[in-house]
Amino acid sequence: MTTARAPRRTPILIVEDEQSIRDILVELFSVLGNDVTAVATLEEALAALAARPYTLLLTDLRLGGRRDGGLQVMAAAGLLSPDATVIVLTAYPDHDNRHASLRLGAVHFLEKPVDLHTLAAFAAQAGVSTAVRTAEPRPALSLSPDDPAVN
Secondary structure (H helix, E strand, C coil): CCCCCCCCCEEEEEECCCHHHHHHHHHHHCCCCEEEEEECCHHHHHHHHHHCCCCEEEEECCECCECCHHHHHHHHHHHHCCCCEEEEEECCCCHHHHHHHHHCCEEEEEECCEEHHHHHHHHHHCCCCCCCCCCCCCCCCEECCCCCCCC
């Protein structure tokens, strides 16, 4: 007897302490074939990383006021999900943060507000689907905590 296997779902971890931004990212990646886990704190991120490997990790650089929260997430991901594509989102894009992020495995270091089409294109490069079709030109959508549409 042959048992049908469920299609493999792409595990994605979103680490963002701002609820409105986290919700938008979850919506962006909640498409058929993806398995999205979204957390708000460093502790939750470490627990999620310990539970399973991820294909894509999106992390805010500062988490809950911790300047190095995202860096700690990336360090743990380097050990627990070494094959994950890491994308950093930050409102603090200084040279030291960029250098540390890249050294810890980040492939992309994006300043908030993040254009969702750009984020979708980077996800597509990692083989991850999103709700945004990257092949069609569309007006820019931004991901900013200051955007009235986000709050």
